[in-house]
Amino acid sequence: MKALVHVTVKPDVLDPQGRAIQRGCASLGYRGVRDVRQGKLFEIELDAPDRAAAERLLLELAAKLLANPVVEDYRVVSIED
Amino acid sequence: MKALVHVTVKPDVLDPQGRAIQRGCASLGYRGVRDVRQGKLFEIELDAPDRAAAERLLLELAAKLLANPVVEDYRVVSIED
Amino acid sequence: MSGATGVREPLVDQTLAREHGLSDEEWQRILEILGRTPSYSELGIFSVMWSEHCSYKSSRVHLRNLPTRGEHVLVGPGEGAGAVAIGDGLAVIFKIESHNHPSFIEPTQGAATGVGGILRDIFSMGARPIASLDSIRFGPLDDPKHRRLLEGVVHGIGGYGNSVGVPTVGGETGFHECYRGNILVNAFNLGLAPADGIFLGQASGVGNPVIYAGSKTGRDGIHGASLLASAEFDAESDAKRPTVQVGDPFTEKCLIEACLEAMRTGVIVGIQDMGAAGLTCSSFEMASRAETGIEMDLDCVPQRAANLSPYELLLSESQERMLLVTRAGEERQVLDIFERWDLDAVVVGRVTGDGRMRVHWHGQTVVDIPVDPVAANAPLYERKQRVPADLAARQKLDLASIEPEADPQAALAVLLDSPNLGSKAWVWRQYDSLVQGNTVIGPGGDAALVRVKREDGTPTRKAVAMSVDCNPRWCWLDPRAGTIAAVAESARNVACTGARPLALTNCLNFGNPEKPEIMWELAESIRGLGEAAEALGTPVISGNVSLYNETSGRAIFPTPTIAVVGLLDDVERHAVSHFEVAGLAILLLGETREELGGSEWLQLRRGLEAGLPPSVDLAHERRLQQLLAEGVASGLVRTAHDVSNGGLAVALAECGFTGPAGVRIGARVELADGIRPDALLFGESTGRVLVATGNPDALLERARAAAVPARRIGTTGGSRLVIRHAPLTVLASGGPAASEVTSLIDAEVANLEAIWARAIPRRLEQAG
């Protein structure tokens, strides 16, 4: 199976990368870009008996390894066979 | 509007991060995780007259600023009002 | 053999050979060597092995004449790097290499993999890498593209070097219009090895196993170094672009530790990294040096991508890979060590005695060619040379017609604010210069100084000094003289710490050698390199040639980057390049002549790049370096700073503010010479060093005995830099009258520092 996991910085944590990109947009003339937050994307290929099991495994993995819950949120975005 | 852009490492390009994470999963006992590729996720808030215009702008931005087209692919995943 | 491999491969013929960069004569030669048409894989091998990058076919006839031997030289050019004994049973191993073309395409990864590659050259010889330098050159910073290139390259060098735990202790950063289409990224590394424990890239011992270790092979960089670095850029090169190689410093760090550990088992016979042209180049070179052959099975090669063809497996430039030969039957010990570090390591072949390279894949022989004609006896060219038609015009400069500087203080500000003379701290603050705990002088001094610690962690009293230098404008005005000056400057920088220059390495960055004018520049430069190396007693122990540095027919200035390495016997006795205390006498060693040709002042204040570069007196340089070594060892010299770009005024200003953050020390200086004041302040006469000493008389006496011109010009102290001028004519009539002494510069050191410190950052902060 193929899955996608999103990891994002919690809203109250400063994201200087996102800010720098937003400023970069502005200086390139893209004034419409009001806010940018940068997160991580994981494309994962895994073996699991079914989608429910896959989701359990992915959530566990995200909580333990892919994200640092002190500063990051995570969610499983898609699971495909 | 709110949009999501995915930036991923091109398939033939080495992704040391992803490889290290895959190995990490294996050593944590998650043997089912066969491959991991790490990419970037951008949550963007922007003003645009309509979705088509937003998409045009985002693709332009991705090519110029968010992704490095020499080693990365990008796609606009969603645009919401 | 061709067509028998089961994969769809293109038909091999002369047209395909041309597309592979092989000339018609080279194609004929291949047919003669093989007695048949090569297979596709074989064609690929010939094309990379005979590329400029791997074969040095344009430069080798000239490089042959360089002095490469010396009392202390253990290994000269030809191996991964050169080695010099430093006593205590230790040797330093060092080399510089270019990664220009990949860095222009993808600055971060290009620069990162450049660092990775030079590190492998060093540790593959049994040395622990202990210090890196980088020499980087870009187009002007008003071009947003070059701001991004600078940021990317620095990010790449730092990202890789910091992560592998090797300090980057110095370098140089330059900007010039001529690099707009072709930036330069030269990476230097120096390692430390037991003098009797140096490993060579030799596949000796028939029957010994050949081991592949490190990262898996992917499709990265096929024809990367070889073809990219052997042809000019043009609009089409985008399409031909190979998959960019990505550096993996974590794997490299593990590879360093695993290789050094494996070398201690005593079972390794030979080892080399897979650099340009990957598996092909490393196996051919190792077999060629040992006069053996190799038989290899590509199916054993660890693979990252699916369905790799033999052609791709042989030519991939995937990073962080090594090829080793061990004693037969004892390979297990080595394989176990790699496994402990979680690295792939597998036996992929055996050493044979028939002088052939035989490669199998899916049960078929895809390559069967004799080693020597491909490696040791690659084609060599004595390319045509021609003096550039505009050389006389470049060199023409009538000083009398150059308007004298009316506002020296403003000129000093302009010089300090130029990206070439301004602070490079923006660059080197992003590099870990401290890891390994031996950095006595890091970036910011004339040369870096690194204490020597044994592999078991016990410190010695010794230190190694190193500096990388080149003035490309001088080399463009006169390639031979410019190269001599680069060697002299690099050695002088090293001597300013108190160290004795030992040997050098070089990276010759030039344009397209098929153009006779470029070939002339290259030949002249190598001639100068040889003369200077000979005269200064610093043999050339390694190096690298990077040609075809041009875009759309416009070549870079000739840029022979020189890195001299020196040895200091007692690290506690060294000099720094800034003023440490007030109240010391300032002496100027060497002579200031009326030389403004090729100077920064002439370019920045008069918009001219012309004239002859300043002359170099190599005999004087050698005496000067000897004097510095003695002066430092005896404790007389506490500060020694080379006078280079921007001349005496810039050097004096730098002495005042390049010490520890927040420490500023001014100086009062009086110059009494009969030459025009702008040449006095901003001329770039070579062979000059500013020193600060508590005992000027003793030092002057030593200088006299050493036949080095020296004079006291002032005293350290205060918060201002004051430079006054008392023309000689006045002196002759009985001492300067107060009214005739003119104040040329009178400025707060803090203000000068502020200008200097912002030169690069303020340009990077521009929008876009």
Place this chain on the structure above:
Amino acid sequence: MFAVLQFPGSNDDRDMVFAMKSVLGADARLVWHKDAELPAGTQCVLLPGGFSYGDYLRCGAMARFSPIMAAVTRFAAAGGPVLGTCNGFQVLCEAGLLPGALLRNRDLAFVCAPAHLRVERVAAPFTSRATPGQVLRIPIKHGEGRYHVTPEKLARLEAANQVVLRYCTPAGDVTDAANPNGSIGNVAAVCNAAGNVMGLMPHPEHAVEALTGSTHGRVILGSLLDFLGSRR
């Protein structure tokens, strides 16, 4: 005996051993991350700087799962002193042995420079040799050293005297300009509630010899030595 952990990608491991052993004269030894137990006689655990596992996911994220970390957690729970510098600090945060997280520097660039640090807590085992308010000069070198906790959490840490060092000016003033990475409250070092686990971004092991720039690192490493009473 000081156990200096060696993860794949550790860089300052050998430097830490050098500082403890060759400079301070203590017994120090490298301990491989795949070992399940600390060597017998371990009195203090040091987690060195570097880029464990390349810092590829997040700094310290993977090292915390190394087999040796379970033993370190037990050692810390039993009150044994544990010090993490730079990457070691990041590992301790990831492992939950210290509060907070270390994020990408405010200005996004790696920075290698001397830093001035004001001592906020004078106590064994890490800072007994310091005086309150003393300013130490110790280098930093990191790309991800921005200490983060919520402001409320910071207030609790401060109230419990868990902030050990803060970035300051040479004169000892804690200012925004003296903050090299954007850390909340200029925090450069924190300890756990029990006071036996500390993490700091600066590198005391690179400040033990005048020859290489500073000896202020000895204040911290020497305090540990005093605590162990193992000076030879």
